[in-house]
Amino acid sequence: MGLLEVDRLSVGIGRLTLLEEITFEVDRGEILGLVGESGSGKSLTALAIAGLLPLIGARVTAGAVRFDDTDLTRLDEYRLRKFRGRRIAFITQNPMTALDPLQPVGEQVDVVARLHLGLPADVARSRTIEILTQLRIPEAATIYRQYPHQLSGGMKQRVVIAMALAGEPDLIVADEPTTALDVTVQAQIIHLLTSLVRERGLALVLITHDMGVVAQCCDRVAVLYAGRLAEQQGVRSLFAAPAHPYTHALIDCIPKDGMARGSLTGIAGSVPSVAHFPSGCRFHPRCIGRQSVCEASVPAATALPGGAVACHFPLNGDARHG
Amino acid sequence: MTGAASSARPALRDNLFARAFRTKTGAIAGGWLVLLALAAIFAHLLTPYEYDIQQLSAAYSPPSLSHWLGTDEFGRDLLTRILYGARISLSVSVISIGLSVLAGMVLGAAAGYFGGRLDRMITTVIDLSWSFPEILVALILVAIIGPGVTGTMVAITVAYLAQFARLTRAQVMAIKSETFIEAASGLGASHRHILFRHLLPNAITPVLVSGMLATGDAIILEATLGFFGLGAQPPTPSWGAMMSSGTALLFKAPWIIIFPGLAAAITVVSINLFGDALIAGLDVRSRPRVE
Amino acid sequence: MATHDMADAANLLVIDRLTKRFDSGAGLFAPRRSMTAVRDVSLGVSRGSVVGVVGESGCGKSTLARLVLRLLEPTQGTVHFDGVDLGKLAPRDLRRARRRMQMVFQDPYSSLDPRFTIEQVVGEPFAVQGEALPPGRIAELLDQVGLAGEIARSYPHQLSGGQRQRVGVARALALRPDLLVLDEPTASLDVSIQAQIIKLLQDLKQDLGLTYLFISHDLGLVRYFCDRIIVMYLGAVVEELPSPSTEPRHPYTRALLDSTFSPDPGKRRHLASLTGEIPSAFNLPKGCAFAARCSRASSRCLSERPTLTTHASGHRAACFHPIVADEKEPS
Numbered sequence A: 001m002g003l004l005e006v007d008r009l010s011v012g013i014g015r016l017t018l019l020e021e022i023t024f025e026v027d028r029g030e031i032l033g034l035v036g037e038s039g040s041g042k043s044l045t046a047l048a049i050a051g052l053l054p055l056i057g058a059r060v061t062a063g064a065v066r067f068d069d070t071d072l073t074r075l076d077e078y079r080l081r082k083f084r085g086r087r088i089a090f091i092t093q094n095p096m097t098a099l100d101p102l103q104p105v106g107e108q109v110d111v112v113a114r115l116h117l118g119l120p121a122d123v124a125r126s127r128t129i130e131i132l133t134q135l136r137i138p139e140a141a142t143i144y145r146q147y148p149h150q151l152s153g154g155m156k157q158r159v160v161i162a163m164a165l166a167g168e169p170d171l172i173v174a175d176e177p178t179t180a181l182d183v184t185v186q187a188q189i190i191h192l193l194t195s196l197v198r199e200r201g202l203a204l205v206l207i208t209h210d211m212g213v214v215a216q217c218c219d220r221v222a223v224l225y226a227g228r229l230a231e232q233q234g235v236r237s238l239f240a241a242p243a244h245p246y247t248h249a250l251i252d253c254i255p256k257d258g259m260a261r262g263s264l265t266g267i268a269g270s271v272p273s274v275a276h277f278p279s280g281c282r283f284h285p286r287c288i289g290r291q292s293v294c295e296a297s298v299p300a301a302t303a304l305p306g307g308a309v310a311c312h313f314p315l316n317g318d319a320r321h322g
Numbered sequence B: 001m002t003g004a005a006s007s008a009r010p011a012l013r014d015n016l017f018a019r020a021f022r023t024k025t026g027a028i029a030g031g032w033l034v035l036l037a038l039a040a041i042f043a044h045l046l047t048p049y050e051y052d053i054q055q056l057s058a059a060y061s062p063p064s065l066s067h068w069l070g071t072d073e074f075g076r077d078l079l080t081r082i083l084y085g086a087r088i089s090l091s092v093s094v095i096s097i098g099l100s101v102l103a104g105m106v107l108g109a110a111a112g113y114f115g116g117r118l119d120r121m122i123t124t125v126i127d128l129s130w131s132f133p134e135i136l137v138a139l140i141l142v143a144i145i146g147p148g149v150t151g152t153m154v155a156i157t158v159a160y161l162a163q164f165a166r167l168t169r170a171q172v173m174a175i176k177s178e179t180f181i182e183a184a185s186g187l188g189a190s191h192r193h194i195l196f197r198h199l200l201p202n203a204i205t206p207v208l209v210s211g212m213l214a215t216g217d218a219i220i221l222e223a224t225l226g227f228f229g230l231g232a233q234p235p236t237p238s239w240g241a242m243m244s245s246g247t248a249l250l251f252k253a254p255w256i257i258i259f260p261g262l263a264a265a266i267t268v269v270s271i272n273l274f275g276d277a278l279i280a281g282l283d284v285r286s287r288p289r290v291e
Numbered sequence C: 001m002a003t004h005d006m007a008d009a010a011n012l013l014v015i016d017r018l019t020k021r022f023d024s025g026a027g028l029f030a031p032r033r034s035m036t037a038v039r040d041v042s043l044g045v046s047r048g049s050v051v052g053v054v055g056e057s058g059c060g061k062s063t064l065a066r067l068v069l070r071l072l073e074p075t076q077g078t079v080h081f082d083g084v085d086l087g088k089l090a091p092r093d094l095r096r097a098r099r100r101m102q103m104v105f106q107d108p109y110s111s112l113d114p115r116f117t118i119e120q121v122v123g124e125p126f127a128v129q130g131e132a133l134p135p136g137r138i139a140e141l142l143d144q145v146g147l148a149g150e151i152a153r154s155y156p157h158q159l160s161g162g163q164r165q166r167v168g169v170a171r172a173l174a175l176r177p178d179l180l181v182l183d184e185p186t187a188s189l190d191v192s193i194q195a196q197i198i199k200l201l202q203d204l205k206q207d208l209g210l211t212y213l214f215i216s217h218d219l220g221l222v223r224y225f226c227d228r229i230i231v232m233y234l235g236a237v238v239e240e241l242p243s244p245s246t247e248p249r250h251p252y253t254r255a256l257l258d259s260t261f262s263p264d265p266g267k268r269r270h271l272a273s274l275t276g277e278i279p280s281a282f283n284l285p286k287g288c289a290f291a292a293r294c295s296r297a298s299s300r301c302l303s304e305r306p307t308l309t310t311h312a313s314g315h316r317a318a319c320f321h322p323i324v325a326d327e328k329e330p331s
């Protein structure tokens, strides 16, 4: 039983269904990677978990988001707030805009602890400095007093993570926390985030489009394609033997050391937009293994050892290894 | 130039104006403007009266079947004079704003594109004139040039120039930093090519729309100058001058001031409404994607 | 410092000690500041090769690309293209020379005029060069980059990012150039599309015998695609690798390599975390620009600026304490 269970979750806007039957779970001390190309529905899933869908005019149309056995989709805004920020922290896709430009960054971290843990100002302050130090911010007491524009991108990102940690959450949902950062800084931040999760036994849903990041730090992976879950597995078996043709193709899109020139070919076609989702398996127009049934009917999720795959013709182990 | 780039601007006019006409307010307002323009052009065919023949016996007739909108203090048919007045009002404002847009775009584009000292020179002059209200600039100019149609036109052209120059400059500066401009120079494009094929076509739409809106203001400005006796000189009818002569007779023959005033008001409102419809249709990027 | 041999016929492009300084406008309250976006960069690109330029955001990669195509005037230094000094060309001749060297831009969204149809975009090079458009050439170009002919009449906003980037490539190919400068052509695209475009570029290079200067922030991609790699840090070249598999000597290249996430969960690395902040380009330290983040830095690094020194044929690095071949980087 996971700390967070997303169970056949569907999300819609107006008459459009943007997410369909998304299912996965995360437990304490575990990192789940949620991957997919742009527009596959990663951010929507994150918003759904945090109960923030109304912000963009969307709503949960079916399914449940169970956190510690409470179905968050059935809570009203008032009761949701007891979870959000306190037990579930959310790091948005563009963290640079998450900071108020007119307030010293340290105070912005304080606010979280004072609001959710009811700490007095001076205690909150020393706690903030402690967290910033843990995040390897040099001279945290000085940084505490600075304004966002005085900090580099990587530094701001660490402040945003500090805000997420300040409420002592059990679950962090991080939506592409390093996309805007340089590779060296990205490596630092990811490293930091994952070691925090391990040390404190938090659960982390790490949203990214970077299969490299997934391979290096996640325990399990859920692959989204066009609003549906293509595949979910443990990270090692997913990379060693992807069951879904999309996962397989996606892994093949990343240049690897010693790869021969010309072996990178990409996936033909492009990710469909919501208004033009293909019938049947949504991946079928781009899939090299498709048959006529793929166009006609939606593949149901079938169980794999430690996961599930939604494909009429999942790649079998031999072909996967060969 | 070869065929490829020479038809670079088709997306602009057909779309924008057609789309404005397709909205309800756009159709009503645009319809009024078209009707008025046609009536002004064919005024000599539409009415049996002359605008300048006095018939004192019929002076101060209220609206009737023979004089739909009544007559003025000299017995001239008011409807006839309003239609002929529309010729002056519309042509003066449209031509002057047209000239003003043209000159403003040249100055604004030159300043925005070439920058440097040229920009500083143009901007200084423009900002100076921008800091006075249009009416003041116009009054000073008419005072210098002398009253009459030419004076009015010069006054309106200059009074609004700053607005268009500033807008064009801002547009050009914004578009200049887009990558496709750099791409064009990377292909070996000349300044002329970049200005006329890329910058102006992309900058022109908002300027045209603001020109449209300014035409309404210009009608009022023209009427105001006419009201002070600085516009078209008698007996040439102008809405402003007609209203001016009507003020003294407000209680004796209220129609003399009411109808030219109404004509001006409806026209200005129509122009503004049509301008709004144009703005609403400005988003030319609303075509669907192809897969 | 080694200056490249101008007469070397194998080099299509020779950049010599190129420097670009930007002065930030002195405002009423702000003092005039100047920053060097590209400092003393020299490199040669031989015919038919792919040279990669890699570095983090703001290190001057795009500025270098613009200098190469003379879209920017260098503060110092020269660019020779096929033996001709571009700086000595009259504007007319420069415009003509541009047909042989073209650029593909980073952002496929703003690099196409929204009012042009695809046909007009791809035909523009001919219009600009005052040349008649050969019949069927547009269809041929679109076909070459893998686009359907029907697309010719659509507008850029009707296309996806990958399709637009293909249009950008078609435009660059229109006049049959010899050199393409590719400024992060896939940075804003999904990986599946990135791989498509890279494949396309590879095929085109083979078919048309093109030479590429390929700019990217992705060392993994550059190592896959390029023959030779230039690593830039804060405007200067810190290392030049003669082949993609050469072990780096410069600690910064090493850090870049260690920061790349390998898509293999079996090979998890303890990620080398660089500490320290990237210095401001307006206020570069006196010594090595990387010293503040470098684990090997000595007092000499803080006071003296290292220059590129040759370690092996074609392998140069600017570091006082380069990593030696059989040394394992401590983690």
Ligand SMILES: Nc1ncnc2c1ncn2[C@@H]1O[C@H](COP(=O)(O)OP(=O)(O)OP(=O)(O)O)[C@@H](O)[C@H]1O
Residues within 6 Å of the ligand: A013, A018, A036, A037, A038, A039, A040, A041, A042, A043, A044, A045, A056, A057, A093, A209, A273, A274
């Ligand atoms: N407010 C909205 N109205 C309509 N459609 C929306 C809205 N928000 C998102 N969508 C659609 O839902 C789909 C999923 O969007 P989402 O933002 O979750 O993608 P993502 O996987 O996070 O992509 P990215 O990697 O670009 O952030 C997209 O196709 C998007 O167009």
Ligand SMILES: Nc1ncnc2c1ncn2[C@@H]1O[C@H](COP(=O)(O)OP(=O)(O)OP(=O)(O)O)[C@@H](O)[C@H]1O
Residues within 6 Å of the ligand: C022, C023, C037, C055, C056, C057, C058, C059, C060, C061, C062, C063, C064, C217, C281
């Ligand atoms: N026209 C300009 N005026 C002033 N400064 C500039 C100009 N162009 C670039 N710069 C500065 O020069 C530096 C290098 O910029 P450049 O665009 O070359 O970086 P880059 O390596 O291409 O980065 P990115 O990966 O973000 O594209 C930056 O600090 C930038 O702010």
Ligand code: SF4
Residues within 6 Å of the ligand: A244, A245, A246, A281, A282, A283, A284, A285, A287, A288, A289, A290, A291, A294, A299, A310, A311, A312, A313, A314
């Ligand atoms: S269901 Fe068919 S089309 Fe979809 S991924 Fe599997 S094989 Fe390909």
Ligand SMILES: [Mg+2]
Residues within 6 Å of the ligand: A042, A043, A044, A093, A175
């Ligand atoms: Mg997203």
Ligand SMILES: [Mg+2]
Residues within 6 Å of the ligand: C061, C062, C063, C106, C183, C184
């Ligand atoms: Mg760049």
